Amino acid sequence: MKKFLCLSLLTATMATVSLAKDAPTVVSLEKEVASLKSEVASLKKKTAVTAVVSATDVAGSAESQDLQKEIMALREKYEGQVIKIDNELKALVAQGQSAAQAKLTSKVAEIQDQIQAKQQERELAGKKAERGLQTDAQALVEKSQKRFLDAVQKVADKKGVDVVHQREAVLHVKPGSHLDITKEVIGEWDKAYHGLKGKPAAKK
Numbered sequence: 001m002k003k004f005l006c007l008s009l010l011t012a013t014m015a016t017v018s019l020a021k022d023a024p025t026v027v028s029l030e031k032e033v034a035s036l037k038s039e040v041a042s043l044k045k046k047t048a049v050t051a052v053v054s055a056t057d058v059a060g061s062a063e064s065q066d067l068q069k070e071i072m073a074l075r076e077k078y079e080g081q082v083i084k085i086d087n088e089l090k091a092l093v094a095q096g097q098s099a100a101q102a103k104l105t106s107k108v109a110e111i112q113d114q115i116q117a118k119q120q121e122r123e124l125a126g127k128k129a130e131r132g133l134q135t136d137a138q139a140l141v142e143k144s145q146k147r148f149l150d151a152v153q154k155v156a157d158k159k160g161v162d163v164v165h166q167r168e169a170v171l172h173v174k175p176g177s178h179l180d181i182t183k184e185v186i187g188e189w190d191k192a193y194h195g196l197k198g199k200p201a202a203k204k
């Protein structure tokens with residue numbers, strides 16, 4: 001009987017020691033779980049502030065309109081180089097036809113060689129013009145886009161906005177659940193653009 005009681009006491013003592021040894025770990029885990037629950041609850045309460053910008057309205061800004069003009073000027077510049085060669089080619093063809101009618105065989109052969117060389121020149125010029133237009137136009141667009149995104153970020157930071165959407169790309173927006181910062185963004189964008197060009201910003 002005494003042996004049984006001693007064994008029972010020993011078992012109980014070991015269990016107590018074991019529990020005491022594991023206790024800090026259990027308490028630590030409980031604290032972590034409680035902390036995580038608190039963070040989750042805090043995130044649920046926080047609602048992201050959203051805003052929209054109209055791409056349609058942005059297209060009417062001073063910089064956007066000037067950008068289109070600059071790209072058109074580039075197109076005219078590169079197309080003009082090709083048109084010049086086309087006109088030279090037409091003139092050679094006309095000379096070849098005149099020489100053929102006059103039965104100037106050697107002259108016709110000479111002009112045909114010139115026409116062939118001019119056609120090759122035209123093909124190379126066309127490819128070069130296309131590459132030049134794409135490169136120069138892309139550079140203009142990228143610089144303009146950088147100024148636009150800077151304007152969006154500046155206005156968003158000022159108004160405490162977390163997310164900015166393009167108004168035309170959003171399928172549904174609950175009335176009153178967002179801010180429309182289009183005018184402010186255009187204002188900042190044009191201000192940066194006019195500052196770059198050394199011109200006074202247009203009054204809104």
